[in-house]
Amino acid sequence: MRRLLPLLLLLLGIALPAAAAPTPASDAFPYTLHTDTLPNGLTVVRVPYPSRGIIAYVTVVRVGSRNEVEPGRTGFAHFFEHMMFKGTKTHPEGERERILGNFGYDDNAFTTDDITLYYSYGPTAGLPQLIEIEADRFRNLEYSQPSFQTEALAVLGEYHKNAAAPFLKMEEELNAAAFTRHTYQHTTMGFYKDIQAMPQAYDYSRTFFERWYTPDNTLLFIIGDFDDAKVMELVRQHYGPWDRKAAHVSVPAEPPQKGPRTAHIDWPQPTQPRQVIAWRTPGAGTSPADAAIQTLLVDYLAGPTSPAYKTLVLDKQLVESIGSDYSEHRDPHLFTLTATLKDERHRDTVRKTLLQEVSRLAAGRVDAARLKAIQDHARYGALMALETPRDVGIQLGWYAGVTGSPDGFQRHLQSLPKVTPAQLSDFTKRYLTANKLILLSLTPKTDAQGGTK
Amino acid sequence: MKTRALMSLTALLGLAGCATTPKPPPDENAPPPAVPAQAAAPEPAPRPARPEAVPATPLRQPKPMEQVVLARPDSPIVSFRLVFHTGSVDDPKGKEGLTALTAQLMAEGGTQKLTASQLLEALYPMAAELDVFVDKEFTTLSGRVHKDFLTRFQDIFTDVLLAPRLDAAELERLRANAISDVENGLRSANDEALGKVALDALLYQGHPYAHFTGGTVQGLKAITLDDVKAHAQRVFTQDRLVIGLAGAVDDALAQALSARLSALPAKGAPRVELPAVPTTAGRTVIIQKPTLSTAVSMGFVSTIRRGDPDFFPVAFAMSNLGEHRQSIGVLFTELREKRGLNYGDYAYAEHFIESPGTTYNRTNIARTQQDMSLWIRPVVPINGVFATRGAVFFLDQMVKEGIPQERFELMRGFLQGYTRLWEQTDQRRLGYAIDGLFYGTPDFLEQYRQAMSKMTPQSVQEALRRRVQPEALNFAFVTEDAEGLAQMLRSGAPSPITYASPKPEELLTQDQRISSSKLPLRPEAIQVIPAQQFMEK
Numbered sequence: 005m006r007r008l009l010p011l012l013l014l015l016l017g018i019a020l021p022a023a024a025a026p027t028p029a030s031d032a033f034p035y036t037l038h039t040d041t042l043p044n045g046l047t048v049v050r051v052p053y054p055s056r057g058i059i060a061y062v063t064v065v066r067v068g069s070r071n072e073v074e075p076g077r078t079g080f081a082h083f084f085e086h087m088m089f090k091g092t093k094t095h096p097e098g099e100r101e102r103i104l105g106n107f108g109y110d111d112n113a114f115t116t117d118d119i120t121l122y123y124s125y126g127p128t129a130g131l132p133q134l135i136e137i138e139a140d141r142f143r144n145l146e147y148s149q150p151s152f153q154t155e156a157l158a159v160l161g162e163y164h165k166n167a168a169a170p171f172l173k174m175e176e177e178l179n180a181a182a183f184t185r186h187t188y189q190h191t192t193m194g195f196y197k198d199i200q201a202m203p204q205a206y207d208y209s210r211t212f213f214e215r216w217y218t219p220d221n222t223l224l225f226i227i228g229d230f231d232d233a234k235v236m237e238l239v240r241q242h243y244g245p246w247d248r249k250a251a252h253v254s255v256p257a258e259p260p261q262k263g264p265r266t267a268h269i270d271w272p273q274p275t276q277p278r279q280v281i282a283w284r285t286p287g288a289g290t291s292p293a294d295a296a297i298q299t300l301l302v303d304y305l306a307g308p309t310s311p312a313y314k315t316l317v318l319d320k321q322l323v324e325s326i327g328s329d330y331s332e333h334r335d336p337h338l339f340t341l342t343a344t345l346k347d348e349r350h351r352d353t354v355r356k357t358l359l360q361e362v363s364r365l366a367a368g369r370v371d372a373a374r375l376k377a378i379q380d381h382a383r384y385g386a387l388m389a390l391e392t393p394r395d396v397g398i399q400l401g402w403y404a405g406v407t408g409s410p411d412g413f414q415r416h417l418q419s420l421p422k423v424t425p426a427q428l429s430d431f432t433k434r435y436l437t438a439n440k441l442i443l444l445s446l447t448p449k450t451d452a453q454g455g456t457k
Numbered sequence: 458m459k460t461r462a463l464m465s466l467t468a469l470l471g472l473a474g475c476a477t478t479p480k481p482p483p484d485e486n487a488p489p490p491a492v493p494a495q496a497a498a499p500e501p502a503p504r505p506a507r508p509e510a511v512p513a514t515p516l517r518q519p520k521p522m523e524q525v526v527l528a529r530p531d532s533p534i535v536s537f538r539l540v541f542h543t544g545s546v547d548d549p550k551g552k553e554g555l556t557a558l559t560a561q562l563m564a565e566g567g568t569q570k571l572t573a574s575q576l577l578e579a580l581y582p583m584a585a586e587l588d589v590f591v592d593k594e595f596t597t598l599s600g601r602v603h604k605d606f607l608t609r610f611q612d613i614f615t616d617v618l619l620a621p622r623l624d625a626a627e628l629e630r631l632r633a634n635a636i637s638d639v640e641n642g643l644r645s646a647n648d649e650a651l652g653k654v655a656l657d658a659l660l661y662q663g664h665p666y667a668h669f670t671g672g673t674v675q676g677l678k679a680i681t682l683d684d685v686k687a688h689a690q691r692v693f694t695q696d697r698l699v700i701g702l703a704g705a706v707d708d709a710l711a712q713a714l715s716a717r718l719s720a721l722p723a724k725g726a727p728r729v730e731l732p733a734v735p736t737t738a739g740r741t742v743i744i745q746k747p748t749l750s751t752a753v754s755m756g757f758v759s760t761i762r763r764g765d766p767d768f769f770p771v772a773f774a775m776s777n778l779g780e781h782r783q784s785i786g787v788l789f790t791e792l793r794e795k796r797g798l799n800y801g802d803y804a805y806a807e808h809f810i811e812s813p814g815t816t817y818n819r820t821n822i823a824r825t826q827q828d829m830s831l832w833i834r835p836v837v838p839i840n841g842v843f844a845t846r847g848a849v850f851f852l853d854q855m856v857k858e859g860i861p862q863e864r865f866e867l868m869r870g871f872l873q874g875y876t877r878l879w880e881q882t883d884q885r886r887l888g889y890a891i892d893g894l895f896y897g898t899p900d901f902l903e904q905y906r907q908a909m910s911k912m913t914p915q916s917v918q919e920a921l922r923r924r925v926q927p928e929a930l931n932f933a934f935v936t937e938d939a940e941g942l943a944q945m946l947r948s949g950a951p952s953p954i955t956y957a958s959p960k961p962e963e964l965l966t967q968d969q970r971i972s973s974s975k976l977p978l979r980p981e982a983i984q985v986i987p988a989q990q991f992m993e994k
Contacts, residue, residue, distance in 0.1 A: 054531060058881065089784070105785045105867055108874020110816060112782075127874045153958035157797030164750040164835045165800050169646035203957055273747055274989070275641045308577040318574050321630050324637060346633060377582040384584035384603050388534060392881045448641075 024410075032383055032417040035396060038232065039410050045220030046243050049400065049410045050235065051227040055393045059228030061124045061134055062397035063142070064405040066223075067216035068118040069192040070334060073253055074208075076201065079159070079194015082115040083202055084212055086155050088122065089113075090147035092140050097151060100141070103133050110394075115192055118289075118334040119405030125394040128230050132238055139242035142222065145213055149206045156202035163199050170271050170278065170446055175329075178280055178444045181267040182338055186258035214248065221250040223404045227393040258284070258336065264441040271448045276324060277345040279355055280444040282338045285435045288406050288416075289334035296419040297431045298339050302328040303378045304428065305361050306341050310374075312361050316343070322350040326358070332406045332416075339436065348447060355443070366433040370425035382420045504922050507738075507929055511758045513731035513825050516594075518542075519894040521695040522718060526711050527703040527886050535607055535710075536883040537600035537614055538701030539718075540821050540891045543692035544594040545672075546665035546729050552680050553994075554672015557591040558628070558635055559688045564589040564598065566627035568616040573627050576613070585610050587617065592810070592822040593666050596692075599884055604705040611710075615717045618693060625682050636677050643669065644988040648752040648835060648935040651744055651988065656754040656933035658992075659742045660828055664734055668992065675994035694725035699891050703883035734758045734826050739979035741932040741946060745939035746988035751841035752936070755848065756830030757929040762807065763823075763896040769908040770920035772806040775829065777860055777868045778852060779804035782816040785871055787851050788831070795964060796954070798844050800834045804852070817879050820888020823895045829925065838936055842945050842952035843972055845932065850971045853927040859918035869909050876902050928977040939985045947980040 027037040038050045068081050089111075091097035104111055107130035113122040124134055166172045175191050183189035193199065224243070226235060261284055288295035306312055306326045316323045324344040341362075343354050390396050403412035525538075548555045564587060567573040580587060583606040590597045598618065602610040643651055654669050661667040668676070700718065702711055736758055761767050779786035781803045784794070788802035805818075807827045812819045831852065836844045860868070880886050880902055893899045936942050945952070951973040960968075 055881075058877065101785055102867060106870035106874075108871045108877070110875065110878055111784070112816075125878060127877070130874075150958040150960070154795070154797035154956075157957075158793050158800055160837075161750075161793075161797075161799035161835060164837070165649065167749055168648045168835075273645045275645055276637060307581075309574075309581045313577075314574050318627075318630070321626075321633070324634055346637075377578075380582040381584045384582075384605075387603060388584055388586070388601060391534075391883075 027411045027414060030414070030418070032386065033414045034387070035390075037400075037411055037414070040236065042219065042240065042244060044244065044246055045218070045249075046246065047223040047404075047410050048236070048239055048243075049223065049225045049404075050232055051225065051396060051400070052232075053228050053393045053396060055228045057128050057229055058126065058393060059128045059131060059226060059230055060393035060397035061131070061138065062225040062227070062401040063122045063138065064223050064225070064401040065120045065217060066118070066221045066334075066405050066408065067120055068116050069190060069194065070118050070187050070255055071216060071253065072187055072190070072194070073255060076198055077205065077208060078190040078198045079192070079202070080205070080208070080212055081120055082192050082194065083156065083159050084209060085113045085115045085120045085122075086159060087147055087152065087209060088141060088145060090145070090151055090155070092144040092146050094140050094144065095137055097147070100137055103137055104130065107133070109134070117188060117192055117337070119402065121398065121401050121405065123394060123397060123401075125392075125397075128228060131230055131235060135235070135238045136242050139239075139246065142217055142243075143246045145217070152206050152209060153203040156199075159202060160199055163193055163196060166193065170269070170275055173269055173271070174278065174280065174444060174446060177267045177269055178282060178338070178340075178442065181265050181444065182282060182284060182442050183258055185256040186335065187255055188258075188333070188335065188337055215251040215253065218248040218250040219243065219246045223401065223410055225397050225400050225404070227397045227400070255335065261440050263439050264443070266443045266445075268444070269446040271446055273448065275446075275448045277348045277351060277448060278446040279343045279345060279351060280329075280340055281355065281358055282340040282442040282444065283436045283440045284336055284442075285339040287335040287337055288332035289408065292407060292412075292415060293419060294431065295332050296416060296423050297427055298330055299382065299416075299420065300375065300378050300423055301339065301428060301431070302330050303381065304365070304375065305358070307378065309377065310361070312358055316354055316357055322346060322354055332403070334406050338442075351445065362432060362436050365429055366436065368429050370429050372425045375423070375425055375428060379421045379423070383417070386417055504926070507736055507926055508760060510733035510735045511760055511826050512733045516823060516825055516895040517897045519699050521698065521723070522715055523699050523894060524711055524715065525699065525701045525887060525890045525894070526706060527701075527883065527890065528706050529704050529883065532704040532883070533604050534704045534883070535602055535604055535706055536701075536703040536887060537714075538703070538821075538884060538887040538891065539598040539618070540699045540701065541596045541598070541693055542594065542697040542728075542895070543596050543725070544592050545668065545670040546593055546731065547688075547692050547726070548665075548668070548672070548676065551676060552684060553668040553676030554635055555676070555680055555684060555688050556596065556692065557671050558631060558677065558680055559685045559692075560589045560591050560596050560598070561631050561635070562623060562628055562685055563617050563621040563689065563693070565631065566624050567622035568613065569620040569622055570616060571613070572622065573624065579609070579613055583610060587614060590819070590821075591670055592819075593670060593824055595821050595823060597821045601884070607705075607710070611714065611717075615714070619717065619720050621689065623682065623686055623689070628682055628685060632677055632680065635671055636674055638671050639669065639674050639677075639992050643671070644746065644991055648746070648748055648750070649832075651746075651991070652752040652754040652933050652935045653830075653832070655742050655744050655935070655986075655991065656756055656830065656931065657828075659740055659931050659933055660756060660758050661734060664732060664826075665729060666824070666826070673992045673994050690722055691726035694722045695719065696724050699894060701887035701891055703887050731825055736929060738929040738931065739977055739982055741934070741943075741978050741983040743939040743942055743983065743985045744933070744935045744988050744991055745985055746935060746937065748835075748935065748937050750835035750936075751838045751934055751942070752835045753833035753841065753845050753848070754830060754933045755845070755930045756828050757926070757931060759807065759827040759829045759924070761924055762825075762827040763892070763898045763901065767920040767924050768806070769905055770912055770917040771829075771924050772905070773868065773872065773909060773912060774855060774860065774917050774921050774925070775804045775806040776872055777864065778855055779831065780871075780875070781805070781809060781811065781818070783875070785868070787855065788848060791851055792833070792844060792847050795960075796847070796956070798840055798847070799836045802834065802844075802848060803832045805830050805832070812885075817885070820885055820892055823892050838938060838942075840954060841934065841936060841942060842976075843954045846952060846971050846974050846976055849927055849930065849976060850974055852925070856918075856921045856925050856927060859921075860914050862914055865914045865917070869912070872909060873906055876905060930977055932976075932978055935988075943983050943985055946976065946978060946983055949975060949980075
């Protein structure tokens with residue numbers, strides 16, 4: 005019977021596809037999306053791209069560190085991304101490399117707070133093998149405990165690699181200050197102590213796979229130069245029998261913030277003093293319009309043509325750089341302004357200058373011409389950034405994973421030019437307020453020997 | 458600079474690509490490799506001796522303002538790529554960093570018509586890119602713009618070179634940033650980059666390649682605005698320039714660009730004569746700084762570069778050992794996948810600088826005297842010596858035993874496809890074409906693929922034996938307990954490793970060989986440098 009079951013599902017897969025009308029190319033995004041949903045819930049998007057025999061194959065699973073709800077299990081989505089390369093019964097560890105390696109694919113993955121994205125980028129000629137081996141690992145991943153324990157050490161090595169610069173520590177402290185209940189409290193890497201304990205969590209890793217690696221929680225994007233009908237036939241054949249359902253695990257909601265918060269880091273090595281100003285803001289998953297506003301707000305407040313940049317970077321030269329770490333999140337996350345200072349003495353001036361720009365905007369004083377320039381920049385910037393099928397696939401996958409919509413990226417691009425000066429101001433007044441503020445400062449501890457232990 | 462590698466998409470693309478893949482499990486039923494251990498091969502000829510020095514055979518010199526045009530009418534984007542044959546080798550002694558600072562000031566500091574701020578405002582709505590990158594011998598000014606803004610951008614892009622503002626306040630701003638890049642960036646925030654720069658400094662001691670391209674702290678402090686003005690006239694000249702154009706371009710644009718750039722000084726300063734580089738082996742530098750881990754780089758000055766008949770087979774072999782950030786390499790499989798030592802381990806047949814957002818080498822960083830290197834990403838300090846021995850062990854094994862036939866075929870398939878990814882953008886296609894002019898290697902990647910189709914495991918091994926000698930290695934480490942590491946290296950004592958998970962017997966036996974193998978370093982040539990003194994002057 006087990007052998008018949010996949011065949012039955014395969015037939016259903018052919019009989020009952022849910023095909024959306026193609027999302028046509030536009031000025032903002034010059035490629036057409038052909039989207040189908042298989043009966044098991046897997047969304048499959050094909051994007052023709054004139055890449056002369058090259059394709060990008062992108063799978064995005066809507067799981068990230070956001071989904072790590074159990075204490076002691078932080079960093080697992082990212083760790084699991086590593087384990088996805090460990091093979092199955094049909095293709096044991098090492099075989100993926102021999103099959104895909106032979107075609108020369110760039111085969112990699114990354115994890116964020118909200119998504120895990122896998123990509124293979126290389127010749128169209130390998131697509132049949134790629135579809136088969138990808139479907140197999142998403143359906144049937146299998147790895148041994150020793151292999152799991154060894155890979156945990158590679159993750160620890162990744163943490164060590166990232167720990168030399170202040171950014172990881174800053175993200176850890178900012179998240180801890182901003183979130184008391186929501187899982188955004190920890191970074192995607194996870195708490196160091198949890199990473200060190202990962203080798204003991206083999207059984208949990210199996211649960212994690214069953215829980216989140218399901219067709220209804222996954223979107224597949226194929227971008228490039230290929231025969232669509234043949235590819236869809238293979239996709240249905242190999243992914244059709246995948247039949248798990250995503251678990252319902254609720255992520256704790258973050259209670260409203262009542263009053264400003266602060267956090268501070270003494271950095272034990274020479275580095276520039278840093279200042280982060282953050283506010284809790286709506287997520288892109290539920291408020292795409294607010295995501296468009298925040299995207300534009302980054303450059304409005306701290307971009308290379310902003311008054312703060314002109315004052316702080318160019319004229320007074322108090323900072324090396326200003327900017328923002330904002331990125332789209334599924335749930336309410338943070339809008340930030342960041343400054344890399346030249347001297348601790350200027351911290352107050354820098355902070356005040358940035359906050360004055362926020363106040364000015366909240367008071368309704370919007371430079372409409374500058375907003376228009378930012379919207380033009382966003383439009384042309386997106387066109388310039390889509391240089392290869394891989395670029396297109398990662399952008400589409402990222403936004404689809406965060407928003408849950410296969411055309412999330414186009415929708416985002418389309419909403420950018422519609423943002424009005426009044427909306428920019430209203431958003432600022434509503435969300436970038438004094439009692440939702442989180443201030444993070446970092447001060448280097450320098451001595452004659454260049455740091456302490 | 459992006460700040461949060463795991464949260465920002467751009468940064469993810471650039472920095473945090475997080476890979477794994479498999480190890481080939483030992484297959485006891487597999488046939489013996491076709492080119493296996495020495496016992497099965499014919500008695501190899503004695504290895505040629507390594508020369509005492511690598512001479513500076515000059516690169517080829519394209520004609521002044523030679524053009525490379527790669528038109529692609531289906532693209533709406535125009536790519537400009539101006540490659541000047543100047544780099545940090547042109548920095549005067551005591552003014553290390555002058556070329557980089559000059560180039561930066563031209564690219565960012567405004568033009569005679571536009572202040573720095575106005576320059577940013579002009580470029581911004583077009584989302585145009587205007588970047589500069591300085592290496593040892595080459596400086597690349599690249600631009601990209603949508604054809605909607607071509608005329609306006611072309612004026613600005615050429616003004617940056619022809620009529621730079623060279624403003625004193627901007628010089629101070631960029632100088633402060635450059636000093637901070639050394640003091641806070643290089644020395645403190647990126648142990649991996651620090652290890653690589655330390656290896657460069659060690660291999661090329663006393664050579665114009667030795668100092669950090671971005672400059673030394675004292676060198677940067679000594680630079681005056683007059684130095685910058687004079688230097689721009691000396692090195693950004695017609696005779697040092699190759700003009701690259703790609704995408705939505707036509708003859709008229711190419712001619713107009715050349716006509717404008719003919720306002721550059723015709724001839725620059727005489728080219729710096731590079732000295733021969735001694736091939737001294739077995740030296741070690743340990744950079745001491747607070748850190749959780751130990752970063753390792755090792756390498757030697759190469760006797761070949763592109764254009765040499767041995768270059769392709771050696772490049773092939775080094776990709777087999779460790780193609781950058783791909784899981785297919787031997788070092789990745791052995792050190793990361795099987796042993797969990799770190800995040801990755803790679804090998805390079807020529808100098809490698811990761812092109813942002815990719816896993817590929819930059820283009821237009823050609824060097825007269827190349828180096829080969831191995832890169833071990835940070836390991837926990839207790840495993841530092843073992844990991845180093847492991848990398849040398851697998852390099853040595855490849856040179857002595859060659860690449861088994863099955864593995865050879867896999868790597869050939871991989872590189873036939875993977876090298877196509879190296880030329881998927883206009884800027885990269887231009888970069889390869891321009892490098893080809895200097896190395897004398899037209900159609901370089903296609904030539905590589907053709908050469909691979911004719912290679913055999915034997916031909917690769919012969920080239921390896923001629924060109925790659927593990928005993929020629931030099932070592933750079935970044936770690937906290939520098940004295941402890943130095944003592945360990947001096948003693949030559951075994952560096953056993955233990956694992957928290959069960960390992961196959963075969964691997965444990967191999968570990969014993971690795972942990973007691975002799976590292977090709979000289980105990981008297983181990984030097985410890987506090988990070989705070991590195992690249993001071």
